[in-house]
Amino acid sequence: MNQMVTSMIDAFRGIPPELIIFFISLLPMLELRGGILAAGLLHVGMVRAFLLCLAGTLLPVPLILLFFRQILDGLRNTRFVRLVRRLEEKMDRKSRQIEKYKTFGLLLFVAVPLPGTGAWTGSVAAALMGMRFRDALLSVVLGSVVADAIMCLITYGILGSVW
Secondary structure, rough: OHHHHHHHHOOOOOHHHHHHHHHHHHHHOOOOHHHHHHHHHHHHHHHHHHHHHHHHOOOHHHHHHHHHHHHHHOOOOOOOHHHHHHHHHHHHHHHHHOOOHHHHHHHHHHHHHOOOOOHHHHHHHHHHHOOOOHHHHHHHHHHHHHHHHHOOOOOOOOHHHHH
């Protein structure tokens, strides 16, 4: 992930660091984990990085929760039907981990800052499980806050002393 973040920073040279961090946080595979790493590399303060990454990560969440099912249903009748099936199978495996504990399980799933977890994946899983919007949104927001705090502690605490 570090190499991907470094490549993105290089690609966006000339753009203010805050916009780079926000944009990286919007991306599904990187989210706030990549944004916080970018903030550390760009020497942006921890509080500013925390807020930018949280905002970038959470911006698409309501849209995913509200419209993901409809988008999948629309794609099901197109040539992308195989992609839809594969995505549903993958998300079904992830949602089984979450479903046992519902709202708290989703919060924990989003809070663990590991690849394959996060706000995008958690929102998709919640949409596929048919969770209530309010419960899913609350879980994803709180999980993202926890993940953001963990990443800030790692990047600005442990790795900050190395840099």
